[in-house]
Amino acid sequence: MNHLPLIIKREYLTKVRNKAFIVMTFLSPLIMIALFSVVAYLSQVNNNKQKNISVLDQSGKIESIFLDKEFVKYNILKDVTLENAKIIVEEQEDYGLLYISNFTTKTGDVEASENINVEVQFYSTETPSLSIISALEHKIEKRLKEINLESKGVNINTLRTSEVNVTINQENFTGEKTSKADSVVKLIFGGAAGYLLFMFIIIYGNMIMRSVIEEKTSRIIEVIISSVKPIQLMLGKIVGTTLAGITQFGIWLILGSILMVIASIIFDIDFSQINTPQQELVSQAMQNPDANADAQLFINAFFNMPLVNLIIAFLFFFISGYLLYSSLYAAIGAAVDNETDTQQFMLPIIMPLILSVYVGGFTVIEDPHGTVATIFSFIPFTSPVVMLMRIPFGVPIWQQILSLLILIGTFMFTIWLASKIYRVGILMYGKKPTYKELLKWIKY
Amino acid sequence: MANLLEAQSVSKNFGDFTALNNVSISVEKGSIFGLLGPNGAGKTTLIRIINQITMPDKGKVILDGEPLQRHHIQNIGYLPEERGLYKSMKVGEQALYLAQLKGLEKSVAKKRLLQWFERLEIGDWWNKKIQELSKGMAQKIQFVVTVLHEPKLLIFDEPFSGFDPINADIIKNEILRLRDNGATVIFSTHRMESVEELCDHIALINKSNKIIDGNLLDIKRQFKSNTFEVGINTNNALQLQQSLSEKFIVSPANFKSLNNELKLKVKLPEAESANHLLSYLTTQGEVSHFVEVIPSASDIFIQAVKNN
Incomplete structure (x- = not known):
């Protein structure tokens, strides 16, 4: 006599008919999705807010890279002192003020290895988010490098057009591409x-x-x-x-x-x-x-x-x-x-x-x-x-x-x-x- | 009459502990067999071996002439002492499931269940959950489930526990009816009055060994001590008691009577006839009570276990 199917059937039916089981089955995905939706919705609402960043570039050589994006608007300040700029930004309730000091580059000296001596500062009411700061750093670094190269006699347009993107195509010995x-x-x-x-x-x-x-x-x-x-x-x-x-x-x-x-x-x-x-x-x-x-x-x-x-x-x-x-x-x-x-x-x-x-x-x-x-x-x-x-x-x-x-x-x-x-x-x-x-x- | 069940020299050890030592029992077809013993004596182990829940280390069990095999579970109905039902399952569904596990067809099981429910007047419980029932009600269901597949051998371990006297009586009559319809019953209990009422045959297990086995009346004969209860109206009670004490072992007796007579238990030597005592007593006063003391199952139990 094989009772296994009978036992399996009973175990299955008792489990499936159990109230707690039914509630869990139908409630869990509901709760999960509800939670997920709320988080997603809130973060969207939160992030959809446009962020205004004011830029005071005393050198005037970098501000050109700050182009407006969908959620980030740059406000280029001109002919104001740092002290005044701070007041303006605070009054406008901007996200922050990016300050770039004046600097000089040594023209024609190809061998010179010292850095450009520039002071970059970010002023804000609250601590700015890490991703914004590192993104800004990255942008400025890139621009400064170009200025540096330019000062050493490199044509920046030539450099830009000669940039290459490489993707390594992987393939194993049996010929499958990865x-x-x-x-x-x-x-x-x-x-x-x-x-x-x-x-x-x-x-x-x-x-x-x-x-x-x-x-x-x-x-x-x-x-x-x-x-x-x-x-x-x-x-x-x-x-x-x-x-x-x-x-x-x-x-x-x-x-x-x-x-x-x-x-x-x-x-x-x-x-x-x-x-x-x-x-x-x-x-x-x-x-x-x-x-x-x-x-x-x-x-x-x-x-x-x-x-x-x-x-x-x-x-x-x-x-x-x-x-x-x-x-x-x-x-x-x-x-x-x-x-x-x-x-x-x-x-x-x-x-x-x-x-x-x-x-x-x-x-x-x-x-x-x-x-x-x-x-x-x-x-x-x-x-x-x-x-x-x-x-x-x-x-x-x-x-x-x-x-x-x-x-x-x-x-x-x-x-x-x-x-x-x-x-x-x-x-x-x-x-x-x-x-x-x-x-x-x-x-x- | 032939034996339905024979356990032959069954032994079982659990580690160092001997649960059963060379125990043999024979259960006659159509009889009610009382399996008695103090707690922990090994009764449940023996019952579990008969149900193939545990296997014996030595010895074998014969059911209806065949050595016990897996398919025999269909021929046995077992009501364990530690029993219960799935609490959150409905009565009818649960009874059907358990009957099917015993090899009964679903349709047959349903028909029989409805008959049983009708007879025990519990028809309207079919869709109730066990947890909604009282303990006695659940016990009734449990009883029905045990006997539903109409097994040849029924094993009841303390069947009356949890029942009020009325329901206990109903169940007792159902057991007798099943016996009359041809079933053989093994009955394990500590309630000696129900042993007296029901059992034809008893076996007493103590400390893993069988110490008594036989027809209940035979055993009673074996255990009788030639003792008589005497009630006598006499003017000189003290003197009579003294003179009896010289010849026999005399102890005070306690039985119900209408007169304030002298009540004694007199134990005669084995060869001595009761007539001698009676004729002597009639010369001493008016005898109102003269009864041989028959040992009850309870007396036998206690005496046998103490002497063991």
């Missing part, structure tokens, strides 16, 4: 996959644990296991809860996208491009390449990833990794009487999980095929997360299969172990077990 956008896209996908697994384990692992504890506290467990094998009950619980989890995630995804569209229409917010004056200044300064070309790079990068491998590996590592941890959660639930007693057993579960996210977050970014990243992608408790983060960067198939085999072997072992603990634990009441006792249970 670009620097690739790394970013790979990181995003690897990170998302790893983090998704991490979240899934934490949320639904806990749910499994609670559901085991519930069966113990309601004392129904002995009735059930006089009909079904404990391991069947445990597996049914894990699968049923997982399906409920997938349902919840799916609804979150769909609902989230719909709400995002609705919110962007209602509040007229473009979530993808929130332009702020700071960004404008920065991009101006950095001479960002054409945005469209960038998007094309990212699309190319996406298709440059080993997509089939990524999807298959994602499924296998996700399922195996999740089963590994959820069986441990089930065992913990069986070992204790109530949720407060779970703390002592939670640490050994949470530790490798957090470790794997850290390793994934730091080491994989640094060097996806380095020793540390490679080793952790084979250790079964960290491998699901770390390997998922590594795979977009191209991991040899034999490594993936070996790591997966180790992982599957380990999860078979933990399920066996967990079912042992489970079998004994579900009939134990009133005792807060120690690790030593758990070991003894495995031997029964």
